[in-house]
Amino acid sequence: MGKNHRQRSVLATFLMLFVCLNAGATTLQVVTEDSSYSALEGGKVIGVASEVVEMTLANAGITDYHMALYPWARAYDIARLEANVLIYPMIRSSAREALFKWVGELEQVTPSFYKLRERRDVVVKALQDASRYTVGVVRDDSRQQYLEGKGFSRMVVSPNNLDNLRKLISGQVELIPMPEREAREQCADLHIAFEDLESVFTLDELSKGLYVALSASTPEETVQRIAAAFALLKQDGTVDKVIAGH
Structure with missing residues (x-):
């Protein structure tokens, strides 16, 4: 085997080893x-x-x-x-x-159902009361899964909580389940007062x-x-x- 051929062989072996080592580095x-x-x-x-x-x-x-x-x-x-x-x-x-x-x-975290404070017609004193209203949920979120398991059928699915809040403000939904921290943050993002919302029922089972x-x-x-x-x-x-x- 000539010198150049040996060098090429060593180089090929080194490159193969390099590729194999990096294949595992994901x-x-x-x-x-x-x-x-x-x-x-x-x-x-x-x-x-x-x-x-x-x-x-x-x-x-x-x-x-x-x-x-x-x-x-x-x-x-x-x-x-x-x-x-x-x-x-x-x-x-x-x-x-x-x-x-x-x-x-x-x-x-413990989510609660929020409604617009001005919506005096939306009254929730028990979980099943909430099932009578349209509820905004996030797709594949644990809250959607939980409410489906409780027989909720009037759910409007969104990609994120901010869209849910927009739908609440526009009247497309009447309730949204959200922790207080999240609700405050989303209100700030949309430049509305958190006090415009009202927590009407705490979802303790989702704590x-x-x-x-x-x-x-x-x-x-x-x-x-x-x-x-x-x-x-x-x-x-x-x-x-x-x-x-x-």
Whole structure:
């Protein structure tokens, strides 16, 4: 074998090894929705939950990731169907438990039904009272799934909570289920007073943790690194402070 041929052979072997090594290095997709926890500004995903996620990944030594904001149904499908996907913030429910690998809790949330304060004809004293009205929900959100299970049939599906609030204001829907934090944030986005809304019924059964999660087929080593990094931020109070906006 000639010298040049040996050099080409060594180079080919090196290139093949390089390709094989990089084939296993997959960029982590980080997906979220437009909410009080995350938003898009100047082409960058920002927000309190996004800040926590970025700190977590930095502490986990993960730099190869891409953050993107989608309608919730799209973000949820990406995380449910693809590997190496981190999704936030997401309600942890029994129906979702086995579909994802759970990193950690951002905070507890309890949604309420909101109506326009001026709509005195909309009266809700029990959950089934609400089923008589048109209700705005987000596609594939836990609130939609919960209300469907309770027999609600007059639901109007939107891609996000901001569209729901617009429909409430325009009279297309009469109720929207939303945590107070989210309701205040969306009112600010639409430049309307939060006091124009009225909480009429608290959905205590939907009081659950809002989590960071990973797709089920994400490698276990990646899951453990991210979960450990999040746990440290939770333990020292950083998560709570950032989510509270302090």
